[in-house]
Amino acid sequence: MSAFMLSDYALSKLARAALAVAPDLFAGYNDGHKSMTIYGSPTPAEWLATDLFLLNGLAMRARYGEVHDAAEFRYEESRGGHDTDVRLYKSIRCFLYQCSEGDVPEKPLFKLMEQFSADVAGDIIWALPSWDELPWGE
Numbered sequence: 001m002s003a004f005m006l007s008d009y010a011l012s013k014l015a016r017a018a019l020a021v022a023p024d025l026f027a028g029y030n031d032g033h034k035s036m037t038i039y040g041s042p043t044p045a046e047w048l049a050t051d052l053f054l055l056n057g058l059a060m061r062a063r064y065g066e067v068h069d070a071a072e073f074r075y076e077e078s079r080g081g082h083d084t085d086v087r088l089y090k091s092i093r094c095f096l097y098q099c100s101e102g103d104v105p106e107k108p109l110f111k112l113m114e115q116f117s118a119d120v121a122g123d124i125i126w127a128l129p130s131w132d133e134l135p136w137g138e
Helices: 008-021 029-033 044-064 085-098 108-126 129-133
Strands: none
Touching: 008 044, 008 085, 008 108, 044 085, 044 108, 085 108
8 A cells, every 4th residue: 555645735625624514523623722822823624634634644654754744734725625525525535545554543533534434425325316215224
């Protein structure tokens, strides 16, 4: 398996989508950052995107010995969002695949992103016409 660092743009876009699509799932995520004060007062999306970057970096360290510091990450404002749930799902799965090295899959944020992935997959299936056409309980 090979792994790579996702772009700052991809991680920023993924963080914004997570907070917009699943606010209840991510509701308590940024609580740990509320007591931290740094210049520029980062938004919840900036905190999450930075943490996604660091998680991706931990996987790169486990795989290749590369070290990635949060100072390398630059949050990027939107140039558009995920136009479909399928595109969002693929972005989440790409992130999870790239982070599947070392003990990263045991980290709480990885597990949260796995739950987000499952929720988006459910949304995709429930939106299919065949979902409503098939009998319940067969």
